Amino acid sequence: MTETTILTVPALEERVKAIFLRAGLNDVQAGAVTRVIVAGERDACKSHGIYRIEGALRTVKAGKVKPDAVPTAAVEDGSAIVRVDARGGFANAAVELGIPLLAERARAFGLAALVVNDCSHFSALWPEVEAITAQGLAGIVMCPSYATVAPTGGSKPLLGTNPFAFGWPRKDSAPYVFDFATSVAARGEIELHRRAGKSLPEGWAIDADGNPTTDPEAALAGAMLPFGGHKGSAIGTMIELLAGILIGDLTSPEVLDYLGTTTLSPFHGELLLAFSPEAFAKGRPGDPFARAETLFETIVGQGARLPSQRRFAARARSASDGIALTAAEIAQLDRLLEKGLDAIV
Amino acid sequence: MTETTILTVPALEERVKAIFLRAGLNDVQAGAVTRVIVAGERDACKSHGIYRIEGALRTVKAGKVKPDAVPTAAVEDGSAIVRVDARGGFANAAVELGIPLLAERARAFGLAALVVNDCSHFSALWPEVEAITAQGLAGIVMCPSYATVAPTGGSKPLLGTNPFAFGWPRKDSAPYVFDFATSVAARGEIELHRRAGKSLPEGWAIDADGNPTTDPEAALAGAMLPFGGHKGSAIGTMIELLAGILIGDLTSPEVLDYLGTTTLSPFHGELLLAFSPEAFAKGRPGDPFARAETLFETIVGQGARLPSQRRFAARARSASDGIALTAAEIAQLDRLLEKGLDAIV
Numbered sequence: 001m002t003e004t005t006i007l008t009v010p011a012l013e014e015r016v017k018a019i020f021l022r023a024g025l026n027d028v029q030a031g032a033v034t035r036v037i038v039a040g041e042r043d044a045c046k047s048h049g050i051y052r053i054e055g056a057l058r059t060v061k062a063g064k065v066k067p068d069a070v071p072t073a074a075v076e077d078g079s080a081i082v083r084v085d086a087r088g089g090f091a092n093a094a095v096e097l098g099i100p101l102l103a104e105r106a107r108a109f110g111l112a113a114l115v116v117n118d119c120s121h122f123s124a125l126w127p128e129v130e131a132i133t134a135q136g137l138a139g140i141v142m143c144p145s146y147a148t149v150a151p152t153g154g155s156k157p158l159l160g161t162n163p164f165a166f167g168w169p170r171k172d173s174a175p176y177v178f179d180f181a182t183s184v185a186a187r188g189e190i191e192l193h194r195r196a197g198k199s200l201p202e203g204w205a206i207d208a209d210g211n212p213t214t215d216p217e218a219a220l221a222g223a224m225l226p227f228g229g230h231k232g233s234a235i236g237t238m239i240e241l242l243a244g245i246l247i248g249d250l251t252s253p254e255v256l257d258y259l260g261t262t263t264l265s266p267f268h269g270e271l272l273l274a275f276s277p278e279a280f281a282k283g284r285p286g287d288p289f290a291r292a293e294t295l296f297e298t299i300v301g302q303g304a305r306l307p308s309q310r311r312f313a314a315r316a317r318s319a320s321d322g323i324a325l326t327a328a329e330i331a332q333l334d335r336l337l338e339k340g341l342d343a344i345v
Numbered sequence: 346m347t348e349t350t351i352l353t354v355p356a357l358e359e360r361v362k363a364i365f366l367r368a369g370l371n372d373v374q375a376g377a378v379t380r381v382i383v384a385g386e387r388d389a390c391k392s393h394g395i396y397r398i399e400g401a402l403r404t405v406k407a408g409k410v411k412p413d414a415v416p417t418a419a420v421e422d423g424s425a426i427v428r429v430d431a432r433g434g435f436a437n438a439a440v441e442l443g444i445p446l447l448a449e450r451a452r453a454f455g456l457a458a459l460v461v462n463d464c465s466h467f468s469a470l471w472p473e474v475e476a477i478t479a480q481g482l483a484g485i486v487m488c489p490s491y492a493t494v495a496p497t498g499g500s501k502p503l504l505g506t507n508p509f510a511f512g513w514p515r516k517d518s519a520p521y522v523f524d525f526a527t528s529v530a531a532r533g534e535i536e537l538h539r540r541a542g543k544s545l546p547e548g549w550a551i552d553a554d555g556n557p558t559t560d561p562e563a564a565l566a567g568a569m570l571p572f573g574g575h576k577g578s579a580i581g582t583m584i585e586l587l588a589g590i591l592i593g594d595l596t597s598p599e600v601l602d603y604l605g606t607t608t609l610s611p612f613h614g615e616l617l618l619a620f621s622p623e624a625f626a627k628g629r630p631g632d633p634f635a636r637a638e639t640l641f642e643t644i645v646g647q648g649a650r651l652p653s654q655r656r657f658a659a660r661a662r663s664a665s666d667g668i669a670l671t672a673a674e675i676a677q678l679d680r681l682l683e684k685g686l687d688a689i690v
Contacts, residue, residue: 078453079454080425080454080456081456081624108423109425109426109454110424110425110458111425111426111456111458111618112425113455113456113625115625138587138591150647151647151649152649153650154644154647154649155647155648156647158643158644158647166579166583168583176586178576178579180576180579227573227574228572228574228576229572229573230525230652231527231572231573232573234511234523234525237640238485238513241513241521241640245622245626245633245636245637245640246620246625246626246633247626247629248625248626248630248631248633249629251636251640253643273456273618275458275591279424279426280426280458280460280591281590281591281593282593283593284462284592284593284594286593288591291596292586292590295582295585295586295590298598299499299503299582302496302499302501303498303499303500303555304496304497304498304499304578305498307575307579
């Protein structure tokens, strides 16, 4: 018999935040990391939910993120670039600090960029895209990762799984949002195949000699492949250039050198772009928000889905019915609260 | 025996421009369209070379582009958006007018956007990306097309082949540049398979009922598919939103409604973004240009290729040896010059 406990979203937030405070995070770090983890759990996106708490604590314990960092923002007069120095902390607190400044600049200039430097990235980009759309702006967010993906035609890990995310604000419903890895599959999926003793689908990975493989062990020793062949490889490379080199932060191979492992949150920077529909569409025919609804209706009307709809449905259920956690999950939360960083081996 | 004629790049430019002037284009339109067509021929990118002259003239003859348009630029104080109204002419003249203004704004604000409205798009995006990198800036360029691609999970043409292009400036060599359709294949490739009586590879297209097909006729009556499954579909949708709706210009289904055919140059807008590496990397360790070279060396060092290298090699050959045209190609240029728009049936 599976016993489940139902928690409201605020109740789960309280529990998770207590764990991070117990582990030594300051209020700004604990609050921000908690919000994204609970958002994942709330949206039934289990791979980015409470399962991630241990990874965050492991990164703290390894000394690869500063649990007491207080991010600082800098905006120069006349610049459309907002800079937030995460000061070695998690990206989330830095992004929370930067979003209102990004929105103000995007409204003033039409478009603006938020550069986050020296952060431990955690963990999906959709919460950040949704923070931009919540301001009534369209947004693009990207960051490197660790070198685990071979460029098309290559044989060695070089690019990260480099996520690319985009959002468009909608007035009467959840935003249009996508967020995907530029690798064919997430590294975690290869790990899941390995644990289950299953072969990988073809086209996911190459072995250490650069030959195609469906063996998860060989894939983990080799490299993953970009999605969409040379096109995905090009987008992954663009992300290294824009969200690594352009912003003066680490590229995926540099991240892996620095961490020496892919089991900790990657340390690097992040690039967020925001666009004001009012500013861009000014003086042109049609209302951009209404026109976007027409596009979405046409997509849905032919049986295709808009991305993130499963998450939004789960979000509505969590708001009305609460979040159900298994007895094992509750026990794990209790253990993490009790032991703090000692729970991490 | 195949007779070929060798022309220098300027000599070919002179011939092509004379054709456009003869067909009624004004100097600014003829010059700009000629430059991109000759750039395609020079780079051995035959699908975007002199072969395209007829398509441009067909669009003029159909009254779907204004041959005597003079684009105008508008820049508001304190805005990072540069707007060029193409006034119904080809995009190329509008982009040439806007690029220096875009560069000035990107240097001032760190990043900037060039919006081109009411243009007939012609024809690849890499010349535009290269115009940005020639200013020492990184750039992203995108535009819609005609509705010929079904969103993943859908069954009807809705998205365009929506090209996405990116460039990074390099100090001692040609830039890092990619430019690709967000469909699996270009529409022209399906047409080539049809003419050759060959089946399409699987995964390129669906028929009019939404079922997978390898029959080119059925594909042309149905829809093409996005590259990379739902990820490419999402990027194609993003391009409709940013380079259509955000900038107050037509989406791919609206373009097809307006033209009623896919045989004319698509009429819509275009979005160009420019990023200043100096502004973004300011105060951070490392020189972004040198760091990018390290990344490129690592890619090439493992046997992968950088995109556009074949074009750049052809460009060097054209500069030293000239451009070789067949007797049939020369005859066609002569015919177009002699007959003007009457050559188009």
